[in-house]
Amino acid sequence: MTDTLRLSKRMTELGLCSRREADEFIEMGLVRVDGEVVDVLGSRVRPDQQIELTRQAMAMQADRVTILLNKPVGYAAGLSENGEWPAWMLIKPETRSASDHSGYAFLKKHLNQLAPAGKLDVDSSGLLVLTQDGRIARKLIADAADFEQEYLVGLDGEVSEAALARLAAGVTVDDELLKLARVSRQSDRQLRVLLRDSHKRQIRRMADAVGLRVTEVRRIRVGRIALGDLAQGQWRYLRPEERF
Missing domain, CATH: 3.30.70.580 (Pseudouridine synthase I, catalytic domain, N-terminal subdomain)
Known part of the structure; x- marks a missing residue:
């Protein structure tokens, strides 16, 4: 027997909307499975079933900013x-x-x-x-590793080649290996850092581990969208x- 999964979860996997939006659309009767409206939360579907949003649901998404x-x-x-x-x-x-x-x-x-x-x-x-828009939220949160983030990092003091090399190689902090996608010297007291799927306060934690004091962290790009x-x-x- 083919395994089934919750309709709202499957809608999220297909990129139709976020889980919250999926529940909203299901309750409003704005979701069709194999051409039939499904309006019961918790409904389950097979992976091979066709799921689509009604025109009203798509219009609601288009209205979200x-x-x-x-x-x-x-x-x-x-x-x-x-x-x-x-x-x-x-x-x-x-x-x-x-x-x-x-x-x-x-x-x-x-x-x-x-x-x-x-x-x-x-x-x-x-x-x-x-x-x-739940579709954008899901992309940037659940699929964060697919979207490069660019930061300018100000420092209280110059960056040595040794510190820069350690940052580029990755630093273990609290038993966790933290890595940057790329790091380069922007000026004597500023770094340009590229991250994917960042961890909490990652840049500051890594800088502190190699003896650098951060004075500013400014994000200037997410994916293809620049500040x-x-x-x-x-x-x-x-x-x-x-x-x-």
């Missing part, structure tokens, strides 16, 4: 742990970048269920992706043609 924010230090990317302001509070008409040519009109509903697609520490700055000329504290919409 993704926002790119140049997060300042001191703001929490997601839920606050120590009383910091959440980054989404910076999303308002007066902080929208003048260079936003997406064509979107700002609507209050664009803040509903807006969630960070990936981590960015409170004491780090730069490109933060906030999205209502560009987006000023600190400002934001813009991801344009429909842009892809991570």
Whole structure:
């Protein structure tokens, strides 16, 4: 007998939507399995069955936005742990970048269920992706290793060749081997770091392990999307043609 799995899980595997969106669409009767509407949560399907969203579900997805924010230090990317302001509070008409040519009109509903697609520490700055679209959230979180992230790292002091070589080779911290996709010297006191599937505070932990003191971590790119000329504290919409 062919193994079955939850419909919502299978929808996520197929990249149709996030798990949360899958449950929402199922409850609304907006999912078809082999041409038949399925509206019962917990329904199971075989891997060979055809699953599709209705036009209404696809229209709902098309109406969901993704926002790119140049997060300042001191703001929490997601839920606050120590009383910091959440980054989404910076999303308002007066902080929208003048260079936003997406064509979107700002609507209050664009803040509903807006969630960070990936981590960015409170004491780090730069490109933060906030999205209502479960497909984008899944790509940047569940498939994070497929998307290179680029950082500029400021240091309190010059970087020796030995320290740079250790960072390039990987560093064991707390019995965990941490590796960078690439590291290079940007200037005497700044590194350019490329990461895939980063661990919590990875750059700072690795720098500390080789005797370097970090003064700034700024993310300037996620996948193919760069921070560009987006000023600190400002934001813009991801344009429909842009892809991570």
